């Protein structure tokens with residue numbers, strides 16, 4: 001059994017706040033040290049924003065939970081200082097295969113394009129993911145960055161005021177109070193903060209159960225995602241197989257709605273399912289098992305006054321498509337730079353409205369994809385099942401049917417089309433994938449990669465054209481990254497950012513999304529674009 005589950009990584013320690021006469025005020029307090037709370041805290045601390053994370057627990061997640069992490073979150077994590085480590089530990093995969101009954105009917109390659117630093121996906125147990133984020137917190141603390149992680153600190157009440165938020169925190173040594181200019185609730189799907197604020201979700205609950213078995217075994221399945229519809233070992237249902245590090249295999253069995261949970265979780269019953277799938281001779285150890293149901297839903301607004309919601313607290317999806325933690329990290333990527341500018345007085349508080357607009361757009365896209373996958377995987381009427389089975393049958397021989405097969409459309413970052421922070425596209429002939437609102441695709445640059453050079457600040461990216469080195473507009477500086485065709489040995493940069501255009505000037509936001517693009521440098525246009533991207537126009 002993996003000992004990480006049991007080891008307190010951030011045990012309770014008394015904080016000076018508990019001995020203060022009056023509640024101490026912090027710029028940002030985060031509730032929850034899950035992947036999203038930790039990711040946000042690291043991002044803020046790297047930008048020198050003092051941040052306190054409160055968690056009622058002191059350990060990482062029990063069991064594998066989120067196993068698949070997509071390319072974009074890995075790129076974000078690299079900016080946070082731990083992408084490479086996480087990717088290295090993870091099991092890399094790009095290929096998925098779909099089986100129907102006994103036949104393979106379909107396969108796909110998620111990363112057919114070359115010239116990216118990170119793979120399409122890695123598999124890694126959530127406990128490792130969280131452990132590496134905690135290690136990164138410790139590194140930042142050693143560097144003197146202003147980040148505190150307080151285990152055994154349960155938030156019991158939240159009071160929202162026009163200028164701050166007041167929290168009551170329970171500890172083993174009694175309660176204390178603390179204040180925050182901004183509170184970010186990353187307290188998970190059952191978010192007590194959401195309940196305390198009387199806010200609820202809109203969306204759909206799915207009536208189905210899935211049994212997860214994490215088994216340790218030596219097996220020679222390739223490192224691919226395998227999905228079965230109606231397999232002989234789980235008739236009428238589906239199953240999923242994924243490889244994780246340390247020879248741990250994640251197996252999900254759909255088991256239907258009307259079940260006896262306690263019976264299903266008995267080791268002898270899990271063993272029957274595993275042997276039916278893997279064969280009677282298989283030698284394995286069960287590391288973790290659980291039954292999950294899921295919802296596809298979100299809050300109507302992601303921030304209310306000075307309380308902001310991110311990750312599962314704000315939105316939830318089914319696991320098909322690996323969109324939970326992946327999209328939560330994109331919330332933090334979107335939020336951290338906005339909070340930094342607001343706290344520094346360099347952007348108006350109304351900039352946070354764009355967090356709602358952009359991340360609700362992302363959540364809706366995820367919920368739509370996740371709902372469609374779920375409807376395909378678990379058809380709710382006889383006619384839907386007949387359609388589903390016909391698509392699977394046809395997809396073996398006919399390519400037109402393959403796009404209809406949906407065993408989980410896997411997480412991709414969302415483009416913020418229609419965002420109030422975008423300046424209308426002015427670069428004729430350039431590819432749509434880098435239009436304003438898009439996440440920047442990576443590209444090789446000599447011996448490095450573009451996204452490393454963009455970093456986490458406003459950048460003026462110029463190709464084959466002159467411009468000012470840095471441009472400062474109302475406290476916000478965009479630093480120039482001047483590139484030419486000589487920097488682009490593979491041609492990937494030109495293909496992704498120029499297309500048929502001869503030259504280009506891009507304004508890139510700190511979260512590496514395109515804010516504006518032009519055919520040439522024009523100071524007034526760039527100044528306008530910076531103002532717009534910071535909520536001032």
Ligand SMILES: Cc1cc2nc3c(=O)[nH]c(=O)nc-3n(C[C@H](O)[C@H](O)[C@H](O)COP(=O)(O)OP(=O)(O)OC[C@H]3O[C@@H](n4cnc5c(N)ncnc54)[C@H](O)[C@@H]3O)c2cc1C
Pocket residue numbers: 031032033034035036037054055056057065066067068069126153154155156186187188189191192212292310311312313319321322323324325326327328
């Ligand atoms: C079976 C399964 C498979 C999944 N697979 C994937 C996948 O492959 N890819 C993917 O991206 N996502 C996946 N997910 C989703 C992923 O696990 C979640 O999206 C992710 O954990 C959300 O992180 P979070 O930080 O928002 O919340 P959580 O991880 O739930 O963390 C919330 C934290 O808040 C703390 N907390 C709660 N209340 C309080 C309080 N009152 N005071 C202080 N602290 C509090 C909790 O202790 C916890 O540490 C899966 C989920 C499940 C269940």
